[in-house]
Amino acid sequence: MAAEVWDQLARAVLTDLDESHLLRHRSLITPINATHVLFEGREYVNFASNNYLGLTHHPQVIAATERALRRFGAGSAASPLITGYCPPHAAAEQHVARWKQAAAAVLLPSGYQANHAAVQTFAALAVKSGRRARFLLDKLCHASLIDAVRGSAMPFRIFPHNHLPKLERLLADAKTAELQVVVTESIFSMDGDAADLVGLAKLKMTHPFALLLDEAHATGVYGPAGSGLAAEMGLRELVDVAVITCSKALGCGGGIVCGSHAFCNSLVNLARAYIYSTHLPPAMAAAADAAITVMENEPLPRQRLNQIVRHVRSELAKGRWQVIAGSSPIVPLVVGSETAAFAAAQSLLSRGLLTFPIRPPTVPRGTSRLRITLSSGHTDDEIERLICSLRDAHKHA
Ligand SMILES: Cc1ncc(COP(=O)(O)O)c(C=O)c1O
Numbered sequence: 001m002a003a004e005v006w007d008q009l010a011r012a013v014l015t016d017l018d019e020s021h022l023l024r025h026r027s028l029i030t031p032i033n034a035t036h037v038l039f040e041g042r043e044y045v046n047f048a049s050n051n052y053l054g055l056t057h058h059p060q061v062i063a064a065t066e067r068a069l070r071r072f073g074a075g076s077a078a079s080p081l082i083t084g085y086c087p088p089h090a091a092a093e094q095h096v097a098r099w100k101q102a103a104a105a106v107l108l109p110s111g112y113q114a115n116h117a118a119v120q121t122f123a124a125l126a127v128k129s130g131r132r133a134r135f136l137l138d139k140l141c142h143a144s145l146i147d148a149v150r151g152s153a154m155p156f157r158i159f160p161h162n163h164l165p166k167l168e169r170l171l172a173d174a175k176t177a178e179l180q181v182v183v184t185e186s187i188f189s190m191d192g193d194a195a196d197l198v199g200l201a202k203l204k205m206t207h208p209f210a211l212l213l214d215e216a217h218a219t220g221v222y223g224p225a226g227s228g229l230a231a232e233m234g235l236r237e238l239v240d241v242a243v244i245t246c247s248k249a250l251g252c253g254g255g256i257v258c259g260s261h262a263f264c265n266s267l268v269n270l271a272r273a274y275i276y277s278t279h280l281p282p283a284m285a286a287a288a289d290a291a292i293t294v295m296e297n298e299p300l301p302r303q304r305l306n307q308i309v310r311h312v313r314s315e316l317a318k319g320r321w322q323v324i325a326g327s328s329p330i331v332p333l334v335v336g337s338e339t340a341a342f343a344a345a346q347s348l349l350s351r352g353l354l355t356f357p358i359r360p361p362t363v364p365r366g367t368s369r370l371r372i373t374l375s376s377g378h379t380d381d382e383i384e385r386l387i388c389s390l391r392d393a394h395k396h397a
Contacts, residue, residue, distance in 0.1 A: 021338040022359055029354075033057050034251075035377040037354060044354035045382045047372050052329050053220050053294075053301045054377035055251030061290045065252070068286030076279035081268070084279030092289040093256075099227055099292050100244075101236055102258035106267050107288070109280045111216055111245025112144040114255025116273035118212055118241050119148035121263060122181050124270035127153050133179035136170050136209070138162065138195070140188050145214060148273075149183060161188075164199045171207035180209040186229035187217035190363050190371065192330030194218075197230060201238045210240040217330060220249020226295040226302055249295075252287035254280045301376035305329060308374050308383055315387045320394050329374040332358070333390070334367050341368035347393040353386055 017023040030038040034054030037046045055061050068088050076084035089107050096105040108114045119135070126133035135149045135156040149156045155177070159167045171180060184195045200211065215228040223231030226249060230239045241263060246254035257267055267274055295302070309329050316323045321333045335341050341357030348355050348370070359368045372386070 021342065022361075031056070033377075035375055035382070039354060042352075044349070044352055045378070045385070046354050047348075047374070047378075047386060048354050048356045049375070050217070050248035050373055051251055051375050051377075052249040052305055052373070053226070053251070054375055055220075055249065055291045055294060058251065058291070058294055060294055061251060061287050064290035065283045065287040068283040072282035072286075074283070075281045078279065079275060079277060080279040081275055086279075086282040086285070088282040088285035088289065089279065092285040092292075095289050095292055096244075096256050096258065099225060099296065100242060100258045101227075101231070102242065104261045104264035105256050105258045106264045106274065107280055107285055108255045108257065108274055109277055110253065111214075111243065111247055111255035113273045113277060114243045114245070114257050115142070115144040115214060116148040116151075117267050117271035118243055118257045118259075119145070119152050119183070120271040120273055121257075121267040122210070122212070122241075123152035123154045125266055126179060128270075131179055132177050133181065134174075134177040136167060136180055136182045138184040138188075140191060141183060141185060142189050142214060142216070145183055145185075145212075154181075161191075162193070162196055164196055164203060168203055168207065171203065171209060180207075181212055182209045183212045183214075185214040185216065187215075187221070187326075187328045187330065189217055189330065190332065190358060190369075191324045191326070192217075192328045192332055192371075193324055193326040194229060194328070197233050197235050197238060201235055204238060211238055212241045212243070213239045214243045216243070216245040216248055217328060219244045220295060221302065221305065221329060225292070225299075246284070246288040246291070250288050250291040252291060253284045254288055256288075305374065305376040308376070308378060312372075312374060312383060312387065316390065319391055321390065331372040331374065333370045333372065335369060336366055338368045341370055344370045344393055348386075348389055351385065351389040351392075353389055 034051055034057040035046050037044055072086055078084040093105045093107050108117055133154055135154055137149050137156055137158050138161055139158050140161045157170050159170055174180060186195055218229035220226035222229040230236050241259040244256045246252050324332045335344055338359045341359060345355050345357045355370050355372050358371045
Protein backbone atom coordinates (compact mmCIF):
# COMPACT_ATOMS: atom_id res chain seq x y z
CA MET A 1 0.00 0.00 0.00
CA ALA A 2 2.75 2.41 0.99
CA ALA A 3 4.65 1.48 -2.17
CA GLU A 4 1.55 2.38 -4.24
CA VAL A 5 1.56 5.92 -2.78
CA TRP A 6 5.21 6.36 -3.74
CA ASP A 7 4.49 5.07 -7.25
CA GLN A 8 1.69 7.64 -7.62
CA LEU A 9 4.04 10.38 -6.45
CA ALA A 10 6.72 9.17 -8.85
CA ARG A 11 4.33 9.16 -11.81
CA ALA A 12 3.13 12.69 -11.00
CA VAL A 13 6.67 14.04 -10.67
CA LEU A 14 7.80 12.34 -13.88
CA THR A 15 4.82 13.76 -15.78
CA ASP A 16 5.66 17.18 -14.44
CA LEU A 17 9.28 16.88 -15.55
CA ASP A 18 8.15 15.65 -18.96
CA GLU A 19 5.76 18.57 -19.43
CA SER A 20 8.55 21.00 -18.54
CA HIS A 21 10.92 19.28 -21.03
CA LEU A 22 13.15 18.30 -18.13
CA LEU A 23 12.61 14.55 -18.12
CA ARG A 24 15.92 12.75 -18.46
CA HIS A 25 16.56 9.49 -20.27
CA ARG A 26 19.71 7.45 -20.39
CA SER A 27 20.96 6.92 -23.93
CA LEU A 28 22.41 3.53 -24.69
CA ILE A 29 25.81 4.31 -26.18
CA THR A 30 28.27 1.71 -27.48
CA PRO A 31 31.80 3.09 -27.78
CA ILE A 32 33.58 2.06 -30.98
CA ASN A 33 36.82 3.84 -30.14
CA ALA A 34 37.83 6.99 -28.22
CA THR A 35 35.84 9.38 -30.43
CA HIS A 36 33.15 7.28 -32.15
CA VAL A 37 30.06 5.63 -30.78
CA LEU A 38 27.07 3.64 -31.92
CA PHE A 39 23.76 5.16 -30.89
CA GLU A 40 20.39 3.78 -31.98
CA GLY A 41 22.07 1.75 -34.72
CA ARG A 42 24.01 4.65 -36.24
CA GLU A 43 27.64 5.73 -35.90
CA TYR A 44 28.35 9.20 -34.50
CA VAL A 45 31.41 11.31 -33.76
CA ASN A 46 31.34 11.82 -30.03
CA PHE A 47 31.49 15.51 -29.05
CA ALA A 48 29.92 14.89 -25.64
CA SER A 49 32.43 12.93 -23.56
CA ASN A 50 35.24 14.16 -21.31
CA ASN A 51 37.76 11.88 -23.01
CA TYR A 52 40.01 14.85 -23.77
CA LEU A 53 43.07 12.80 -24.75
CA GLY A 54 41.34 9.63 -25.94
CA LEU A 55 43.03 7.62 -23.20
CA THR A 56 40.03 5.29 -22.70
CA HIS A 57 41.36 3.31 -25.65
CA HIS A 58 45.12 3.87 -25.35
CA PRO A 59 46.92 0.52 -25.82
CA GLN A 60 49.20 1.08 -22.82
CA VAL A 61 46.29 1.96 -20.54
CA ILE A 62 44.34 -1.09 -21.69
CA ALA A 63 47.38 -3.40 -21.36
CA ALA A 64 48.10 -2.17 -17.80
CA THR A 65 44.44 -2.66 -16.86
CA GLU A 66 44.38 -6.19 -18.29
CA ARG A 67 47.59 -7.16 -16.48
CA ALA A 68 46.22 -5.89 -13.17
CA LEU A 69 42.85 -7.59 -13.75
CA ARG A 70 44.57 -10.97 -14.18
CA ARG A 71 46.95 -10.42 -11.27
CA PHE A 72 44.59 -8.81 -8.71
CA GLY A 73 41.08 -9.79 -9.84
CA ALA A 74 38.06 -7.77 -10.89
CA GLY A 75 37.34 -5.95 -7.64
CA SER A 76 38.88 -4.84 -4.33
CA ALA A 77 36.26 -6.73 -2.31
CA ALA A 78 36.80 -4.60 0.81
CA SER A 79 37.23 -1.03 1.95
CA PRO A 80 40.75 0.37 2.01
CA LEU A 81 41.09 0.07 5.79
CA ILE A 82 40.20 -3.65 5.67
CA THR A 83 41.77 -5.62 2.78
CA GLY A 84 40.93 -3.35 -0.19
CA TYR A 85 44.23 -1.43 -0.39
CA CYS A 86 46.45 -3.27 -2.92
CA PRO A 87 49.83 -2.63 -4.57
CA PRO A 88 48.30 -0.87 -7.65
CA HIS A 89 46.58 1.65 -5.32
CA ALA A 90 49.84 2.37 -3.48
CA ALA A 91 51.82 2.64 -6.74
CA ALA A 92 49.26 4.98 -8.32
CA GLU A 93 49.17 7.21 -5.23
CA GLN A 94 52.95 7.57 -5.23
CA HIS A 95 52.98 8.31 -8.95
CA VAL A 96 50.22 10.92 -8.61
CA ALA A 97 52.02 12.64 -5.74
CA ARG A 98 55.24 12.92 -7.84
CA TRP A 99 53.36 14.11 -10.92
CA LYS A 100 51.29 16.69 -8.99
CA GLN A 101 54.33 17.62 -6.84
CA ALA A 102 52.17 17.05 -3.78
CA ALA A 103 53.43 15.55 -0.54
CA ALA A 104 50.81 12.79 -0.65
CA ALA A 105 47.80 11.48 -2.58
CA VAL A 106 44.85 9.21 -1.75
CA LEU A 107 42.91 7.29 -4.38
CA LEU A 108 39.12 6.86 -4.08
CA PRO A 109 36.45 5.06 -6.10
CA SER A 110 35.22 8.24 -7.85
CA GLY A 111 35.75 11.97 -8.15
CA TYR A 112 32.38 12.45 -6.46
CA GLN A 113 33.66 10.58 -3.42
CA ALA A 114 37.04 12.33 -3.55
CA ASN A 115 35.31 15.71 -3.22
CA HIS A 116 33.18 14.42 -0.34
CA ALA A 117 36.22 12.97 1.39
CA ALA A 118 38.25 16.17 1.05
CA VAL A 119 35.39 18.28 2.43
CA GLN A 120 34.65 15.79 5.23
CA THR A 121 38.30 15.88 6.27
CA PHE A 122 38.31 19.67 6.66
CA ALA A 123 35.03 19.49 8.59
CA ALA A 124 36.17 16.66 10.87
CA LEU A 125 39.47 18.40 11.63
CA ALA A 126 37.62 21.58 12.60
CA VAL A 127 35.10 19.76 14.79
CA LYS A 128 37.65 17.53 16.49
CA SER A 129 39.92 20.45 17.32
CA GLY A 130 37.03 22.67 18.44
CA ARG A 131 37.85 25.35 15.86
CA ARG A 132 35.13 27.44 14.22
CA ALA A 133 35.58 27.14 10.48
CA ARG A 134 33.52 27.68 7.33
CA PHE A 135 33.59 26.93 3.61
CA LEU A 136 33.32 29.65 0.96
CA LEU A 137 32.10 28.06 -2.24
CA ASP A 138 31.91 29.34 -5.84
CA LYS A 139 28.27 29.26 -6.99
CA LEU A 140 29.08 27.17 -10.06
CA CYS A 141 30.96 24.44 -8.22
CA HIS A 142 30.15 20.89 -9.25
CA ALA A 143 27.26 19.12 -7.48
CA SER A 144 29.73 16.83 -5.69
CA LEU A 145 31.30 19.84 -3.94
CA ILE A 146 27.96 21.47 -3.19
CA ASP A 147 26.52 18.23 -1.78
CA ALA A 148 29.66 17.61 0.27
CA VAL A 149 29.72 21.11 1.75
CA ARG A 150 25.96 21.08 2.47
CA GLY A 151 26.25 17.70 4.14
CA SER A 152 29.23 18.67 6.26
CA ALA A 153 29.22 19.86 9.84
CA MET A 154 30.74 23.20 8.81
CA PRO A 155 28.80 26.37 7.96
CA PHE A 156 29.24 27.72 4.44
CA ARG A 157 28.63 30.74 2.25
CA ILE A 158 28.32 30.79 -1.52
CA PHE A 159 29.91 33.58 -3.55
CA PRO A 160 28.83 34.53 -7.10
CA HIS A 161 30.80 32.74 -9.80
CA ASN A 162 34.41 33.96 -9.90
CA HIS A 163 33.42 37.14 -8.03
CA LEU A 164 36.60 37.82 -6.07
CA PRO A 165 35.51 41.20 -4.61
CA LYS A 166 32.56 39.40 -2.99
CA LEU A 167 34.83 36.59 -1.84
CA GLU A 168 37.19 39.16 -0.35
CA ARG A 169 34.31 40.73 1.58
CA LEU A 170 33.31 37.33 2.92
CA LEU A 171 36.89 36.54 3.91
CA ALA A 172 37.21 39.87 5.70
CA ASP A 173 33.84 39.46 7.40
CA ALA A 174 34.63 36.13 9.02
CA LYS A 175 32.87 37.15 12.29
CA THR A 176 32.94 33.94 14.25
CA ALA A 177 34.88 31.73 11.84
CA GLU A 178 38.54 31.42 12.76
CA LEU A 179 39.41 29.32 9.72
CA GLN A 180 38.09 29.60 6.17
CA VAL A 181 38.33 27.16 3.26
CA VAL A 182 37.73 28.47 -0.26
CA VAL A 183 36.30 25.79 -2.55
CA THR A 184 36.44 26.19 -6.31
CA GLU A 185 37.28 24.48 -9.61
CA SER A 186 40.17 25.30 -11.91
CA ILE A 187 37.99 24.64 -14.99
CA PHE A 188 34.24 24.75 -14.44
CA SER A 189 32.47 21.69 -15.77
CA MET A 190 29.45 23.32 -17.42
CA ASP A 191 30.87 26.73 -18.39
CA GLY A 192 34.38 25.60 -19.37
CA ASP A 193 35.85 28.81 -17.97
CA ALA A 194 38.67 29.06 -15.43
CA ALA A 195 38.90 30.19 -11.83
CA ASP A 196 40.92 33.36 -11.34
CA LEU A 197 43.89 31.64 -9.72
CA VAL A 198 46.08 34.73 -9.93
CA GLY A 199 43.41 36.75 -8.13
CA LEU A 200 43.07 34.03 -5.50
CA ALA A 201 46.83 34.04 -4.98
CA LYS A 202 46.70 37.82 -4.37
CA LEU A 203 43.78 37.43 -1.96
CA LYS A 204 45.64 34.76 -0.05
CA MET A 205 48.43 37.20 0.72
CA THR A 206 46.08 39.43 2.70
CA HIS A 207 43.38 37.03 3.90
CA PRO A 208 44.54 33.66 5.15
CA PHE A 209 42.47 30.74 3.82
CA ALA A 210 42.96 27.17 2.71
CA LEU A 211 42.20 26.43 -0.96
CA LEU A 212 40.42 23.25 -2.05
CA LEU A 213 40.73 23.15 -5.84
CA ASP A 214 38.87 20.64 -8.02
CA GLU A 215 41.08 20.07 -11.08
CA ALA A 216 38.76 17.50 -12.70
CA HIS A 217 38.59 19.24 -16.08
CA ALA A 218 42.04 20.85 -16.08
CA THR A 219 43.83 17.55 -15.58
CA GLY A 220 45.38 16.27 -18.79
CA VAL A 221 44.68 19.57 -20.52
CA TYR A 222 46.93 22.11 -18.76
CA GLY A 223 50.31 22.09 -17.03
CA PRO A 224 53.45 19.98 -17.35
CA ALA A 225 52.41 16.42 -18.33
CA GLY A 226 48.79 17.52 -17.91
CA SER A 227 49.20 18.05 -14.17
CA GLY A 228 46.65 20.86 -14.05
CA LEU A 229 45.98 24.58 -14.31
CA ALA A 230 47.66 25.58 -11.03
CA ALA A 231 50.89 23.94 -12.26
CA GLU A 232 50.52 25.60 -15.69
CA MET A 233 50.33 29.01 -14.00
CA GLY A 234 53.20 28.34 -11.61
CA LEU A 235 50.74 28.45 -8.69
CA ARG A 236 51.06 24.97 -7.19
CA GLU A 237 51.80 26.54 -3.80
CA LEU A 238 48.42 28.28 -3.82
CA VAL A 239 46.57 24.96 -3.62
CA ASP A 240 46.34 23.28 -0.23
CA VAL A 241 44.21 20.36 -1.34
CA ALA A 242 43.65 19.35 -4.98
CA VAL A 243 41.04 16.90 -6.21
CA ILE A 244 41.27 15.21 -9.59
CA THR A 245 39.13 12.60 -11.28
CA CYS A 246 40.51 9.71 -13.28
CA SER A 247 37.22 9.57 -15.18
CA LYS A 248 37.91 12.37 -17.64
CA ALA A 249 41.25 12.95 -19.41
CA LEU A 250 42.76 9.90 -17.68
CA GLY A 251 40.14 7.82 -19.45
CA CYS A 252 39.40 5.36 -16.63
CA GLY A 253 37.74 5.78 -13.23
CA GLY A 254 38.44 6.90 -9.69
CA GLY A 255 39.18 10.12 -7.85
CA ILE A 256 42.28 11.42 -6.11
CA VAL A 257 42.84 13.84 -3.25
CA CYS A 258 46.32 15.44 -3.11
CA GLY A 259 47.61 17.32 -0.08
CA SER A 260 50.03 17.26 2.80
CA HIS A 261 50.89 13.99 4.57
CA ALA A 262 48.93 15.14 7.62
CA PHE A 263 45.84 16.01 5.55
CA CYS A 264 45.89 12.76 3.58
CA ASN A 265 46.42 10.68 6.73
CA SER A 266 43.53 12.53 8.35
CA LEU A 267 41.35 11.72 5.33
CA VAL A 268 42.17 8.03 5.71
CA ASN A 269 41.19 8.25 9.39
CA LEU A 270 38.21 10.60 9.28
CA ALA A 271 36.52 10.81 5.88
CA ARG A 272 33.42 8.62 5.79
CA ALA A 273 33.33 8.73 1.97
CA TYR A 274 36.69 6.95 2.04
CA ILE A 275 36.33 4.66 5.03
CA TYR A 276 32.89 3.22 4.34
CA SER A 277 33.16 2.29 0.68
CA THR A 278 34.74 -0.68 -1.07
CA HIS A 279 37.98 0.49 -2.63
CA LEU A 280 38.42 1.29 -6.32
CA PRO A 281 39.13 -1.97 -8.24
CA PRO A 282 42.94 -2.43 -8.39
CA ALA A 283 42.83 -2.63 -12.20
CA MET A 284 41.39 0.93 -12.27
CA ALA A 285 44.28 2.12 -10.11
CA ALA A 286 46.67 0.49 -12.59
CA ALA A 287 44.80 2.18 -15.45
CA ALA A 288 45.14 5.62 -13.81
CA ASP A 289 48.83 4.99 -13.15
CA ALA A 290 49.38 4.01 -16.82
CA ALA A 291 47.36 7.01 -18.08
CA ILE A 292 49.63 9.39 -16.17
CA THR A 293 52.71 7.64 -17.63
CA VAL A 294 51.25 8.14 -21.11
CA MET A 295 50.66 11.84 -20.40
CA GLU A 296 54.24 12.19 -19.18
CA ASN A 297 55.67 10.46 -22.27
CA GLU A 298 53.38 11.79 -24.98
CA PRO A 299 52.99 15.58 -25.06
CA LEU A 300 51.68 15.68 -28.66
CA PRO A 301 48.02 14.80 -27.97
CA ARG A 302 47.81 17.62 -25.43
CA GLN A 303 49.33 20.06 -27.92
CA ARG A 304 46.91 18.90 -30.62
CA LEU A 305 43.97 19.26 -28.23
CA ASN A 306 44.92 22.84 -27.43
CA GLN A 307 45.32 23.64 -31.12
CA ILE A 308 41.84 22.19 -31.87
CA VAL A 309 40.35 24.16 -28.97
CA ARG A 310 41.82 27.45 -30.25
CA HIS A 311 40.58 26.75 -33.78
CA VAL A 312 37.02 25.78 -32.79
CA ARG A 313 36.65 28.64 -30.35
CA SER A 314 37.91 31.23 -32.85
CA GLU A 315 35.65 29.90 -35.65
CA LEU A 316 32.59 29.88 -33.38
CA ALA A 317 33.37 33.41 -32.20
CA LYS A 318 32.84 34.57 -35.81
CA GLY A 319 29.25 33.25 -35.81
CA ARG A 320 26.17 34.09 -33.81
CA TRP A 321 26.38 31.41 -31.15
CA GLN A 322 26.70 32.64 -27.62
CA VAL A 323 29.89 30.86 -26.61
CA ILE A 324 31.10 31.12 -23.02
CA ALA A 325 34.68 32.40 -23.29
CA GLY A 326 37.56 30.27 -22.12
CA SER A 327 40.50 28.18 -23.30
CA SER A 328 39.30 24.72 -22.28
CA PRO A 329 37.95 21.88 -24.45
CA ILE A 330 34.52 22.39 -22.87
CA VAL A 331 32.77 24.72 -25.33
CA PRO A 332 29.28 25.64 -24.11
CA LEU A 333 26.87 27.23 -26.59
CA VAL A 334 24.17 28.87 -24.51
CA VAL A 335 20.79 28.84 -26.28
CA GLY A 336 18.42 29.70 -23.41
CA SER A 337 15.43 27.39 -23.36
CA GLU A 338 15.40 23.63 -22.89
CA THR A 339 13.61 23.16 -26.21
CA ALA A 340 16.19 25.27 -28.10
CA ALA A 341 19.03 23.21 -26.59
CA PHE A 342 17.25 20.02 -27.53
CA ALA A 343 16.67 21.26 -31.11
CA ALA A 344 20.33 22.24 -31.50
CA ALA A 345 21.47 18.79 -30.34
CA GLN A 346 18.99 17.13 -32.74
CA SER A 347 20.31 19.21 -35.61
CA LEU A 348 23.89 18.03 -34.96
CA LEU A 349 22.67 14.48 -34.48
CA SER A 350 21.15 14.52 -37.96
CA ARG A 351 24.66 15.31 -39.23
CA GLY A 352 26.28 12.40 -37.39
CA LEU A 353 27.63 14.47 -34.49
CA LEU A 354 26.72 13.54 -30.93
CA THR A 355 26.26 16.32 -28.37
CA PHE A 356 23.86 16.56 -25.46
CA PRO A 357 21.62 19.42 -24.38
CA ILE A 358 22.43 20.48 -20.82
CA ARG A 359 19.33 21.66 -19.01
CA PRO A 360 18.25 22.68 -15.51
CA PRO A 361 18.87 21.69 -12.79
CA THR A 362 22.44 21.04 -14.04
CA VAL A 363 22.59 24.66 -15.24
CA PRO A 364 20.47 27.68 -14.17
CA ARG A 365 17.08 28.06 -15.85
CA GLY A 366 17.29 30.13 -19.04
CA THR A 367 20.88 29.05 -19.72
CA SER A 368 20.28 25.66 -21.31
CA ARG A 369 23.09 24.87 -23.65
CA LEU A 370 24.85 22.55 -25.97
CA ARG A 371 28.01 21.42 -24.21
CA ILE A 372 30.53 20.50 -26.87
CA THR A 373 33.68 18.76 -25.71
CA LEU A 374 36.76 18.35 -27.85
CA SER A 375 39.31 15.56 -27.87
CA SER A 376 42.81 15.27 -29.32
CA GLY A 377 41.47 12.22 -31.18
CA HIS A 378 39.02 14.25 -33.32
CA THR A 379 40.30 14.43 -36.89
CA ASP A 380 40.62 17.71 -38.82
CA ASP A 381 37.74 16.57 -40.99
CA GLU A 382 35.50 15.93 -37.97
CA ILE A 383 36.35 19.33 -36.53
CA GLU A 384 35.45 21.03 -39.83
CA ARG A 385 32.17 19.05 -39.93
CA LEU A 386 31.38 20.30 -36.44
CA ILE A 387 32.08 23.92 -37.34
CA CYS A 388 30.07 23.78 -40.61
CA SER A 389 27.18 21.96 -38.92
CA LEU A 390 27.02 24.57 -36.18
CA ARG A 391 27.04 27.34 -38.76
CA ASP A 392 24.13 25.68 -40.61
CA ALA A 393 22.27 24.83 -37.41
CA HIS A 394 22.33 28.49 -36.43
CA LYS A 395 21.12 29.62 -39.84
CA HIS A 396 18.11 27.33 -39.57
CA ALA A 397 17.40 27.93 -35.87
C1 LIG B 1 34.22 19.29 -11.61
C2 LIG B 1 33.89 17.87 -11.30
N1 LIG B 1 34.24 17.36 -10.11
C3 LIG B 1 33.95 16.10 -9.78
C4 LIG B 1 33.30 15.26 -10.66
C5 LIG B 1 32.98 13.85 -10.23
O1 LIG B 1 33.90 12.97 -10.79
P1 LIG B 1 33.51 11.45 -11.06
O2 LIG B 1 32.71 11.44 -12.31
O3 LIG B 1 34.83 10.76 -11.19
O4 LIG B 1 32.73 10.98 -9.89
C6 LIG B 1 32.94 15.74 -11.92
C7 LIG B 1 32.29 14.92 -12.95
O5 LIG B 1 31.48 14.17 -12.97
C8 LIG B 1 33.23 17.08 -12.25
O6 LIG B 1 32.86 17.58 -13.43
